[in-house]
Amino acid sequence: MRVLHGKGVCPGIVIAPVAFASEKPLPAIIHTHASTSPEEEGARFDDAVARTQRQLAKLRGKLENFPTEGREEIGALLDVYERMLGHSRLIRAARARILEEGLTSEAAVKEESETLAHQTGPKDDTSEEEREAATRRAGEFREIARRLLRNLSGVSFRTFSHLPHGCALAIEQLRPADAALVNPSHFAAVITESGGTTDHTAIMLRALNIPTVLSVPHLATLLQDGDLVVVNGTSGEVFINPDATTLAAARAAMEEEARLRRGFGRLRRLPARLTDGEDIELLANVELTTELPPVHQSGAQGIGLLRSEFLFEGDMPDEEEQYETYAIFVRGMENHPVTIRVLDWGGDKGIDRLRTLGYGMPEDGQMLSMRGLRLLLSHPDILETQFAAILRASLHGPVRVLLPMVTALSEIREAREIYEKVARRLRRRGIKLPTKLPPLGIMIETPAAAMTADILVHQAEFLAIGTNDLTMYTLAVDRSGALDSNVYSALHPAILRLIGTTANAALRSHRPVCVCGELASDPRAVALLIGLGLRSFSMTASALPLVKQMVRSLSLETCDMLRRQAMLVDDPSELQKLVANFQT
Ligand code: PEP
Ligand code: MG
Numbered sequence: 207m208r209v210l211h212g213k214g215v216c217p218g219i220v221i222a223p224v225a226f227a228s229e230k231p232l233p234a235i236i237h238t239h240a241s242t243s244p245e246e247e248g249a250r251f252d253d254a255v256a257r258t259q260r261q262l263a264k265l266r267g268k269l270e271n272f273p274t275e276g277r278e279e280i281g282a283l284l285d286v287y288e289r290m291l292g293h294s295r296l297i298r299a300a301r302a303r304i305l306e307e308g309l310t311s312e313a314a315v316k317e318e319s320e321t322l323a324h325q326t327g328p329k330d331d332t333s334e335e336e337r338e339a340a341t342r343r344a345g346e347f348r349e350i351a352r353r354l355l356r357n358l359s360g361v362s363f364r365t366f367s368h369l370p371h372g373c374a375l376a377i378e379q380l381r382p383a384d385a386a387l388v389n390p391s392h393f394a395a396v397i398t399e400s401g402g403t404t405d406h407t408a409i410m411l412r413a414l415n416i417p418t419v420l421s422v423p424h425l426a427t428l429l430q431d432g433d434l435v436v437v438n439g440t441s442g443e444v445f446i447n448p449d450a451t452t453l454a455a456a457r458a459a460m461e462e463e464a465r466l467r468r469g470f471g472r473l474r475r476l477p478a479r480l481t482d483g484e485d486i487e488l489l490a491n492v493e494l495t496t497e498l499p500p501v502h503q504s505g506a507q508g509i510g511l512l513r514s515e516f517l518f519e520g521d522m523p524d525e526e527e528q529y530e531t532y533a534i535f536v537r538g539m540e541n542h543p544v545t546i547r548v549l550d551w552g553g554d555k556g557i558d559r560l561r562t563l564g565y566g567m568p569e570d571g572q573m574l575s576m577r578g579l580r581l582l583l584s585h586p587d588i589l590e591t592q593f594a595a596i597l598r599a600s601l602h603g604p605v606r607v608l609l610p611m612v613t614a615l616s617e618i619r620e621a622r623e624i625y626e627k628v629a630r631r632l633r634r635r636g637i638k639l640p641t642k643l644p645p646l647g648i649m650i651e652t653p654a655a656a657m658t659a660d661i662l663v664h665q666a667e668f669l670a671i672g673t674n675d676l677t678m679y680t681l682a683v684d685r686s687g688a689l690d691s692n693v694y695s696a697l698h699p700a701i702l703r704l705i706g707t708t709a710n711a712a713l714r715s716h717r718p719v720c721v722c723g724e725l726a727s728d729p730r731a732v733a734l735l736i737g738l739g740l741r742s743f744s745m746t747a748s749a750l751p752l753v754k755q756m757v758r759s760l761s762l763e764t765c766d767m768l769r770r771q772a773m774l775v776d777d778p779s780e781l782q783k784l785v786a787n788f789q790t
């Protein structure tokens with residue numbers, strides 16, 4: 207037996223035979239100058255561009271059935287690729303060299319993509335994060351060049367469909383767009399030689415829920431087709447030709463995972479009730495209507511956060527289009543509440559779209575400045591249309607309206623005035639809205655909002671604590687580079703105090719409060735949050751059964767004890783350890 211160590215990016219243990227996926231190499235470029243006329247060569251180049259565009263469109267079609275996170279991740283990347291194949295610097299420069307210098311398409315693509323990759327690639331004097339981003343940008347130029355060169359030379363692309371079912375896919379590098387070809391029912395695991403935990407490929411594989419270990423050194427020399435491996439996607443270990451003890455331990459771990467999954471069906475019908483009888487509300491976070499079936503399966507009591515940004519990815523949606531989508535959620539939830547958050551652009555979301563719409567985002571400091579509610583208030587037309595659509599959808603079932611990225615009372619007041627104005631306008635159009643409009647609540651995701659929650663409740667009918675941004679803005683760590691960062695963790699004494707302050711303000715003013723950031727997906731953290739006074743949590747549907755299982759094993763006293771211990775801890779890593787080691 208031999209043990210290889212890489213980066214575990216998607217948890218789960220599997221035992222499977224290895225199948226290597228290799229790619230036919232591209233032929234060397236022998237002729238740099240075309241033997242045909244520049245116009246003919248230009249037409250050959252245009253043909254390869256068009257073919258590459260069609261292939262990308264086909265790839266986008268394959269994403270339809272992917273989970274949201276993976277679809278978003280690769281969708282955004284495909285946008286970049288499509289732009290690069292449009293009237294981009296790469297295409298313009300390559301075409302100019304074909305027409306003006308008589309280069310072959312291959313030589314023009316290779317030279318121009320390398321120049322651009324070099325210009326945008328990592329520089330020595332930049333930070334780790336900037337280097338990662340620059341490497342990614344350079345990789346995007348190389349990927350487009352690779353696709354164009356394959357189409358120009360007619361050398362086929364990599365496919366995975368011929369590999370045996372149930373194998374562990376081993377590959378030197380899995381490019382993000384290739385990840386879209388990985389069918390989770392075909393492969394038991396993925397092992398690669400290169401790749402990092404934060405790159406597009408890792409996010410995609412996590413969304414597909416395939417146990418994955420990336421960045422295993424010398425994979426191609428140490429592993430062979432048919433080798434039996436145990437892949438541990440949590441620890442990042444790959445055991446080649448495992449001994450009897452390792453195999454037995456892996457089988458036991460797999461059985462335990464399967465047992466947990468089987469228990470979830472039964473759990474769905476049971477209440478999320480503490481051992482001393484108090485009920486906890488467990489809700490789901492969603493984006494797409496296709497997520498409704500898993501939400502129902504999870505036993506969620508409603509939707510605690512509907513992120514509406516996805517609706518704005520294409521053309522600006524009108525009231526009718528938005529109404530139809532919201533109505534699907536509201537009807538689909540069959541009288542369970544649906545909390546719809548109005549557009550939360552800025553920061554990590556929608557920057558490119560904002561620029562194309564001419565909303566003049568600054569090049570730098572995107573996490574700050576115009577975003578969330580502040581941005582909407584400066585473009586009230588978007589907010590008015592969205593409020594109108596949500597109010598109309600509320601006629602189909604209980605709805606709550608959520609304002610993102612709030613920092614001051616005046617912002618909520620202004621939004622409320624618009625909300626009421628839109629309601630009056632709808633009534634004039636003959637739409638029979640109830641006298642009491644759906645509650646208007648706010649996200650608590652800035653330190654300002656958490657610290658002044660007692661003031662904000664004067665205008666907010668409910669609160670939703672977004673620990674993802676609250677962590678970023680409190681600890682000054684960018685959440686998008688967060689997976690590799692030990693610093694980005696909501697389990698920090700400062701965040702606990704901000705959550706505690708918010709919970710107290712909500713309790714005192716009798717306002718419902720829910721935690722809807724990622725922290726609510728961590729069952730042990732939920733125990734601590736219950737100790738802090740919270741009783742409502744919204745999370746990805748897949749996390750809900752484990753959280754419910756935890757809730758059902760907790761008493762108020764246990765949660766309070768954990769809170770007391772946590773409040774005495776003065777170091778974030780100690781707090782993380784305390785929660786990780788918590789046992790009921
Ligand atoms: C949050 O910030 O915690 C949150 C739930 O909102 P989003 O992740 O959409 O920014
Ligand atoms: Mg947020």
